[in-house]
Amino acid sequence: MDVTIIDTSGLGDRSYLVSGDGVAAVIDPQRDIDRVLNLAAEQGVTITHVLETHIHNDYVTGGVELARLLNAEYVVAGGDEVSYDRRAVSDGDVIDVGPFRFQVMHTPGHTHHHVSYVLHDGASTAVGVFSGGSMLHGTTGRTDLVGAEHTEELTHAQFHSVRRLAAELADDVAVYPTHGFGSFCSASPASGDSSTIAEQRDTNPALTNDEQTYVDELIAGLHAYPAYYAHMGVINADGPAPVDLSMPEPVDPAELRRRIDAGEWVVDLRSRTAFAAGHLAGTKGFELSTQFVTYLGWLYSWGAPLTLLADNADDILEARRELVRIGVDNVTGSAYGPVDALAAGAPLTGYRVADFADLATEINTDGLTVLDVRQAHEFDDSHIEGAVNIPLHELLGRLDDVPTGQVWVHCGSGYRASIAASLIESPQRTVVLVDDQFDNAGKHDLVA
Structure with missing residues (x-):
């Protein structure tokens, strides 16, 4: 046996x-x-x-x-x-x-x-x-x-x-x-x-x-x-419906832009650093990793149409498999390949990636906000002095609470912060993703 x-x-x-x-x-x-x-x-x-x-x-x-x-x-x-x-x-x-x-x-x-x-x-x-x-x-x-x-x-x-x-x-x-x-x-x-x-x-x-x-x-x-x-x-x-693991319908750059402009969920599965280096404005960055489905499912508008972007077809299929496990079936489109090709000549947008050592040297800059997207109990246990705490799962409902200007966003390891950075990005903010372990904040005398 x-x-x-x-x-x-x-x-x-x-x-x-x-x-x-x-x-x-x-x-x-x-x-x-x-x-x-x-x-x-x-x-x-x-x-x-x-x-x-x-x-x-x-x-x-x-x-x-x-x-x-x-x-x-x-x-x-x-x-x-x-x-x-x-x-x-x-x-x-x-x-x-x-x-x-x-x-x-x-x-x-x-x-x-x-x-x-x-x-x-x-x-x-x-x-x-x-x-x-x-x-x-x-x-x-x-x-x-x-x-x-x-x-x-x-x-x-x-x-x-x-x-x-x-x-x-x-x-x-x-x-x-x-x-x-x-x-x-x-x-x-x-x-x-x-x-x-x-x-x-x-x-x-x-x-x-x-x-x-x-x-x-x-x-x-x-x-x-x-x-x-x-x-x-x-x-x-x-009783769930039978599972569908097929490739979602391909969409072209023009249709991608239409969906983004219509406010639909268009999710970029590439690594957090690749997303930060250049992405289609208005897309949401959810790096395809072991935490992907938990946090996308947590933030996703239940039942809304969802379009997936990736470097390759395998990542699209893997994301679809992850999503059907939690009943997210309304995946209405997909596109993969170099992101500049998906943009069809339109300019890409992006933001800086830094670590806690960088933050330590710049934290006193006028107008700089530190946004901590960990859960409240994590923040209460230890946090950077003066940081604003908006847990990631509350962020979409509290975007107006995020200050304008320069915003450095962090979490415990960088993953939740990378999602948050893509959600708060706007012409009124200069976003910096802190892609680092929070333990390192203490090493640079940042923790209150």
Whole structure:
């Protein structure tokens, strides 16, 4: 019996393929199911079961389509109201896959009806637990995604769910969470790529703290999460449409300019430094990296038409794959190649890229503003004296709060700042992107 990880680093999540004797089960598949199908083909196994730990808040499931396509049994918690056929399971139920089986454990906290699946081998020994958003590696799932009015109740429930897993499972049982590898579904940063129940006894706050301490600290540590999460539960309960990973329709420079002038979302996927060096005025810079889909999804006007620009076709296709994972399907056009060719002779615009050493030498310049686009809790922990804090996810609604004149924009590493620089760029501002680690600000005596 093998457990294969299917990693989705852009969202900080994992899906799993459990296989043995020619059959397999999939846990928490993402929407681009071709990855699952290709993996099953490589291993020469037939997928007979698809299991969901919960109705996901951070991505669109591929479970509905995968089960339909393969005529596999689709397993979803019975308490979740959904619009498609499934096997509704509850605590204690067993899913028999032949050479192995899963036992259902109700582990509420991340959601009300969340379940975990305990994997038993052919000798009926528990060898792993697929814990979804309950027990993560060194942390737990956040508990505020189904409404603030449920947060305290669910946080207490999460404590008891993790305690139950630890009480009922042996020390050597492997822990396979869905979240916790960078996902905002995690209550706090997770630790490590693998873990066991024994390790969690020493590191998980639900197991090292008393109940009230755990509850108080988890709730105090909850910060903003991506706005697109509001749409994921609805899509997943209704049943997502089949995925489309095809190349979006090509558009020519004249049509690009029309879309930009009309205020449509035209997104440049090139590196932040390439964008700064020269881009089409009015485009938005979202470097295609592991953070791309989270922040584009967070800022994007839900349902609006979206056009993608890139150096090459592969980047367009990769961005589309990332976007369908969060249900952004209205990609209405694409263009790739040298940016000056896309501009069709029109002048490009750009701005300076600097670091904190540069800022230290120029910070006293008259009219210079430092714009910090980190989240409020990051700013409160440490910031540059006199900086204006507008978190990136609030920026589009607060553009009038950004001063005119020379604006140096920074974040924790440069990625969020690069998006912000493209959003605040205007004839009234001279934008400077600080593409640097915030730790370096302290080295130049900039931190208050």
